[in-house]
Amino acid sequence: MYVAVKGGEAAIANAHKLLGDRRRGNRDLPSITLDQLVGQLSLAVDRVMAEASLYAPHLAALAVKQARGDMIEAIFLLRAYRTTLPRFGASRPVETGEMVAERRVSATFKDLPGGQVLGPTFDYTHRLLDPELAGDGEVEAALLSETDGEPLMRVTDILAHEDIIESSRGAGGDTPLPEEPSGDLTREPLEFPMQRDQRLQALARGDEGFLLSLGYSTQRGYGRTHPFVGEIRMGEVEVELDVPELGFAVSLGTIKVTECQMVTQFAGSAKAPPQFTRGYGLVFGQSERKAMSMALVDRALRADEFGEDRLAPAQDEEFVISHSDNVQATGFVEHLKLPHYVDFQAELDLVRRMRGEFEAREAASLETDNASREAAE
């Protein structure tokens, strides 16, 4: 027999009212504005956009505010919002080579064309809390220097001239590129094994912490690839859309992205000379930790391509991709706190019956023991 139980409407309504109150906090203080979040907590906004897989800074800021700063809740909110919108189309691939870069560094070449441009980085800061920031003191404007106009050449292109790194266009570097990705995770269910383009789509929206840990695991020996940061660049790229009613592509504006080209250990065979291989990361917003982790995991997941043994978690496509989405993960973990009264009653009943049977068996064996002892006496 199953008896449905209802109730809790008033408690839920009141709980949400309490949530609203706690979210607002002290009414003597001004409510935080979305422009403040976009401007001053921009990396939090960027992370929400990246993992929600929706580039929309003000909506992401609203999600952060509504979620009281809970990033995964904010990501969940923005994901849910995106399902309400129609799809107008797909852009032309963004050209990261033409990025207006705020930052570009390479760990492989000191003097590369365009140079080492540090940009707004936490690197080389002393990680000491700055009491000045507790107040609202004047902040100096950034310094300006004249640019030398030198284009920011890709490190992978520098190496490609010697044919010493794998080409994105296959061995020989002349395989034609497909026009379209092989699939879209937002439209078709996951199927394994995946194509690399679909893995990258999953990794681009994957949880930063999860990918960071997996990337770290490859460095510690669980699927080692001996990586170097060929290049990291961060800045604005133009998004262009082919508009059928116009017959040409228009620019929709620019988005900020972070790209990481990881140069990794060699592959080669009896037929092909040894070559560096590559891992790739591209993420919405400013997040090089995520872009680097993504590149490490992308490379680890290419084990089969290079004939490497798949022994480590980071090399296991089904494990990595199935668990990288934090909205899915939090949904399944957090559902455990919802009422499971009936399930649990069934388990309780089962345990009691098993214990009953156990006790009966114990009692029976005790009687047999006693009987045999008496017989012996």
Added chain:
Amino acid sequence: MTERVDAASPADVPGGDLKLLMDVLAAAPRAEIEACVAALGDLPEAVPVRGPETGLVMVRGRIGGDGAPFNLGEAAVTRASVRLADGSVGHAYALGQDRAKASLSARLAAAWVQGDLRSEIETLVRDPLMATRAAEVSQVKREAAATKVEFFTMVRGDD
């Protein structure tokens, strides 16, 4: 099409001068466009054909930056199309959720297509907006340039 030759808009770019206008309208904030339009005077009356409406565009990247395309994630985009009394149609597409900006941009595009205000739209709206965008890009590049590492070699000991 106009005879004007612009370095940023070679005649062989599909869309030519209309693309140039639409691109800069997409990049500019609404307040700036409105300020330029104020100098322009009245735009012709337009009726909406589609939108303004907000939707999604799947933004694509390339594997390795230069390889096969992959789906990076979606972006919120707002579009609008309007028609003038003479049948001229204007379209607007831009990142973000600003419907008023999409409507205004579509009206400007329609007026440009219609032709009476074309040179005014180019000199009073398009050119100043392009100049501002160029200045913004230059600012970002110069700020970045100030953080470029100048390596020097330290000679240690006597030779």
